[in-house]
Amino acid sequence: MFQPHSTSGAQLLFVTVLSGLLLLGENTLESVGQVRGQISSLFSPLQSLANHSVQWIAGSAQTNTERRHLSAEIQRLTLENERLMVRQQRMHALESENNDLRASLAAAARLDDEFVHAEVLAHSPDPFIQRMVINRGFSARAATGQAVLDMNGLVGQVVEVGSLSSQVLLLTDASHQVPVTVERSGYKAIARGTGHPDQLELINVPPTAEIEPGDLLRTSGLGQRFPQGYPVARVVSVTRQPGQAFAKILAAPVAQTDRLDRVMLVYRTQTARDRAFATLEVVPGDS
Amino acid sequence: MTPLFPIGVLVVVWFLSAIPLPFEYQIYWPLWLALSAFWFALYAPRFMGVVIAWFLGLSLDLLLGAPLASYAFGLALAVYLAGLFRLRLRHLTMPQQILVAVAFCWVTLQGAVWVRWLSGGQGNPLLSTVTACVSGLVWPLVSLSLNRIARRISVERV
Numbered sequence: 491m492f493q494p495h496s497t498s499g500a501q502l503l504f505v506t507v508l509s510g511l512l513l514l515g516e517n518t519l520e521s522v523g524q525v526r527g528q529i530s531s532l533f534s535p536l537q538s539l540a541n542h543s544v545q546w547i548a549g550s551a552q553t554n555t556e557r558r559h560l561s562a563e564i565q566r567l568t569l570e571n572e573r574l575m576v577r578q579q580r581m582h583a584l585e586s587e588n589n590d591l592r593a594s595l596a597a598a599a600r601l602d603d604e605f606v607h608a609e610v611l612a613h614s615p616d617p618f619i620q621r622m623v624i625n626r627g628f629s630a631r632a633a634t635g636q637a638v639l640d641m642n643g644l645v646g647q648v649v650e651v652g653s654l655s656s657q658v659l660l661l662t663d664a665s666h667q668v669p670v671t672v673e674r675s676g677y678k679a680i681a682r683g684t685g686h687p688d689q690l691e692l693i694n695v696p697p698t699a700e701i702e703p704g705d706l707l708r709t710s711g712l713g714q715r716f717p718q719g720y721p722v723a724r725v726v727s728v729t730r731q732p733g734q735a736f737a738k739i740l741a742a743p744v745a746q747t748d749r750l751d752r753v754m755l756v757y758r759t760q761t762a763r764d765r766a767f768a769t770l771e772v773v774p775g776d777s
Numbered sequence: 778m779t780p781l782f783p784i785g786v787l788v789v790v791w792f793l794s795a796i797p798l799p800f801e802y803q804i805y806w807p808l809w810l811a812l813s814a815f816w817f818a819l820y821a822p823r824f825m826g827v828v829i830a831w832f833l834g835l836s837l838d839l840l841l842g843a844p845l846a847s848y849a850f851g852l853a854l855a856v857y858l859a860g861l862f863r864l865r866l867r868h869l870t871m872p873q874q875i876l877v878a879v880a881f882c883w884v885t886l887q888g889a890v891w892v893r894w895l896s897g898g899q900g901n902p903l904l905s906t907v908t909a910c911v912s913g914l915v916w917p918l919v920s921l922s923l924n925r926i927a928r929r930i931s932v933e934r935v
Contacts, residue, residue, distance in 0.1 A: 498860050501827035505853045509846035513896055516845045530839045540795040614842045617803040617904055621842035657842055687800045748800045
């Protein structure tokens with residue numbers, strides 16, 4: 491059926507305006523993100539099918555029963571190992587913190603976080619977008635802003651939640667930033683994604699800051715978004731150029747963000763400080 | 778005339794678009810949705826208008842986690858341009874059609890990049906040129922396959 495050009499032109503104008511409104515709504519209205527999360531869930535079966543097809547092709551060489559049993563056992567042990575590795579990360583952070591607190595002779599008891607395993611359904615095939623879909627949604631108490639880990643460290647955060655799946659923005663995405671602290675010196679900075687899966691950059695760091703290649707960056711807990719003490723990245727290079735206000739610092743994330751099959755969602759135990767912040771947020775007219 | 782044909786093509790294209798690839802290979806994966814939209818815009822335009830293209834692009838935004846309306850706007854713009862020259866494009870030789878398919882995918886990707894810039898995102902536009910070129914290379918495969926299937930199930934082509 492032939493459409494007159496004027497009709498097509500009017501349609502193009504209409505969808506252009508619609509695109510603008512949608513873009514504006516996504517950046518300003520939280521409800522648009524929620525609706526998007528729900529609609530995106532419709533694609534979860536397809537993404538899961540595509541993911542499993544690729545895995546099936548990759549694993550088609552394993553045909554005999556013994557290998558299947560071994561595979562199941564390895565999978566169970568891998569899950570267990572991942573859980574323990576995350577616990578271990580936490581223990582290292584707590585040990586360090588405990589030493590500091592002991593030194594100051596004043597410490598409040600710290601509550602541990604809870605973790606829930608999630609399977610990665612899909613990674614975004616778009617090279618400009620560092621996101622993935624996991625098989626946990628509202629039904630698993632997933633929530634926007636929730637931190638996501640793997641056995642090595644921080645992976646990203648949940649940005650859209652559907653009924654049965656959620657979208658995770660990886661920490662390597664160009665729009666993602668995370669407050670970090672240098673483990674060795676305690677220096678605080680912001681690590682920003684570069685859009686490349688194995689690179690982060692520290693922004694606004696003066697040349698005199700005590701950061702060297704090899705330093706481990708952990709979540710600082712500032713901003714109340716990410717829990718404190720989880721490994722984020724290791725500093726790869728520090729370039730200090732005379733005349734430049736800031737040093738150019740690149741780091742490699744400790745998590746293999748583009749090759750993950752399973753991750754863990756962190757359920758933070760609410761501390762007295764968190765409750766105080768939550769109270770402040772709901773008080774109307776609070777200045 | 779069966780609407781199952783475009784729906785079937787759409788499901789296959791969604792599946793191909795959702796296949797996970799390592800980061801290094803993502804730019805070499807064709808833009809399947811844009812290629813099939815190009816085919817429908819040329820050979821079965823009753824199934825492919827600007828508004829339909831916009832909704833298809835929106836589905837790609839949701840599938841890939843892209844900012845809403847980025848691929849939607851890009852694809853709608855490309856389908857509009859293809860519609861303007863449809864009768865001429867249909868009679869081009871295959872090598873010429875490949876070049877047009879590259880341009881079609883490039884317009885789609887550039888539209889998506891512009892919208893992302895508006896929403897504060899980043900992206901190297903040169904990378905999208907690579908994807909457009911790869912998409913052009915698989916155009917003969919897409920075109921011949923869809924032509925053959927359409928002929929077999931007697932889809933009315935205008």
